[in-house]
Amino acid sequence: MSTRFCRAGFCLVPPNAMADIYIANTCTVTHVADRKARHWLRLSRRRNPQAIIVAVGCYVQRAPEELSPIADLVVDNRRKERLLEIVSDWLSSQQLLPHHEHDQLEATAGHNIARVRSxxxxxxxxxxxxxxCIVPRVRARESSCPASQVIEAIQERVAAGFREVVLTGTKVGCYREAGGGLEQLVERILRETDIERLRISSLQPQEISPQLLDLWQDDRLCHHFHMALQSGSEAVLQRMRRRYTLCQYQQAMDSIRQAIPDVAITTDIMVAFPGETDGEFEQSYQFCRQADFADIHVFPFSSRPGTVAAGMPDQVDDRIKASRTHRMLELSLCSRRDFEHRFVGQSMPVLWEKEMFSGSGLYSGLTGNYIRVFARSRTSLANCIVSAKLTGFWHQGMWGELTGENSG
Ligand code: SF4
Incomplete structure (x- = not known):
């Protein structure tokens, strides 16, 4: 979206800057996501009462009536591709032309911030x-981007200075195109582009195959797999209508670890799904404990109107939900620390992001296997891949002493 608007002559500014047009690409996966979208739209209106406020995406698709009192334009997923045209038409009909007096400096800064990872x-x-899950109700039609377009987009990003690309989608592993699936696409990307790091946002256990894992012989593929488990209780998985068993999930983890020993496997866990008993929560907790995840994203169950789970009996009490969330979050922190601890003393390539505070010389970045590293440097590390020896825990990650050549 931002690329299209920029090409048409609009100027991109950071999300919290003054702007003529504010566009919220909304998510509706939980009630918290809904609340955040409404909050940001109202905040944008207060920031510039003259601005055009636009809501796009899945929340609009699900409940446009909740957003139309807050936004000037509500654009559902079917019309999202035409957003530039819709906004331009609206501007003409109101005889409004966006003025570009807002500080270009901020716009430039915003652009630089985004240049590390795309x-x-x-x-x-x-x-x-x-x-x-509400997603199939708001995005039921599965579609994949032609491989040639993906390659072109990556080549553009490389030319613009990006070092890492993350392939994303609702279900990346379901990528299908005439020429094949995800495996074939990744092969082509590695062969036809010079991207230095390629990360895949998330996969399902049933999509892990020996052929797919063979691709990781190319070091440009990040040693990081995100596989949403959702529950470590077989009975809860069935009620969730997930399409794998715990045994299949465990096998997928084993194959990944066998192929890529320093890999980070991260996951999503939902707690307090309707009917989740103390025993089922305990099974889920124990499965996660033995799984050695590098990180666990914990989500308390959020009832989405119109889903099967919203109508299920035995919704879990808020107090129990909060205590299970808390316990799982503690496990998440311990699991992350255990994973990071294995790398103390090792030197690993880090893709560094912008300086954390202007003039501080403090930088943070990610290793290929998703460890957040902090380091100090007199020269700019922004958007460079430089190795660092990990010396111990620091804030939300690890401290690193720079050891490598600056490849930026
Ligand atoms: S697989 Fe399940 S959780 Fe993922 S988008 Fe589809 S319905 Fe939602």
Whole structure:
């Protein structure tokens, strides 16, 4: 979206700057996501009462009536591709032309911030509903971006200075194109582009195959797999209508670790799904504990109107939900620390992001296997891949002493 607007002559500014047009690409996966979208739209209106406020995306698709009192334009997923045209038409009809007096400096800064890592959406939609998920109702049609377009987009990002690309989508592993699936696409990307790091946002256990894992012999593929488990209780998984068993999930983890020993496997866990008993939560907790995840994203169950789970009996009490969330979050922190601890004393390539505070010389970045590293440097590390020896825990990650050549 931002690329299209920039090409048409609009000027991109950071999300919290003064702007003529504010566009919220909304998510509706939880009630918290809904609340954040409404909050940001109202905040934008207060920031510049003359601005055009636009809501786009899945929340609009699900409940446009909740957003139309807050936004000037509500654009659902079907019309999202035409957003530039819709906004331009609206501007003409109101006889408004965006003025570009807002500080270009901020716009430039915003652009630089984004230059380290770029997300490229290769697939969209899901038509295999899990019982709790609203996505199939708002994005039912599965579609994949042609491989030639993905390659072109990556080449553009490389030319613009990006070092890492993350392939994203509703279900990336369901990528299908005439020429094949995700495996073939990744092969082509590695062969036809010079991107230095390629990360895949998330996969399902049933998509892990020996052929796919063979691709990781190329070091440009990040040693990081995100596989949403959702629950470590077989009974809960079934009620969630997930399409794998714990045994399949465990096998997928084993194959990944066998192929890539220093890999980080991260996951999503939902706690307090309707009917989750103390025993089922305990099974889930114990499965996660033995799984050695590098990180666990914990989500308390959020009832989405219209889903099967919203109508299930035995919704879990808020107090129990909070205590299970807390316990799982503690496990998440311990799991992350255990994973990071294995790398103390090792030197690893880090893709560094912008300086944390202007003039501080403090930088933070990510290793290929998703460890957040902090370091100090007299020269700018921004958007460079430089190795650092990990010396111990620091804030939300590890401290690193620079050891490598600056490749920026
Ligand atoms: S697989 Fe399940 S959780 Fe993922 S998008 Fe489809 S319905 Fe939602």
């Amino acid at each position: 997300l490229i959406k290769i697939q969209e939609g899901c038509r295999t509903p899990c019982s709790y």
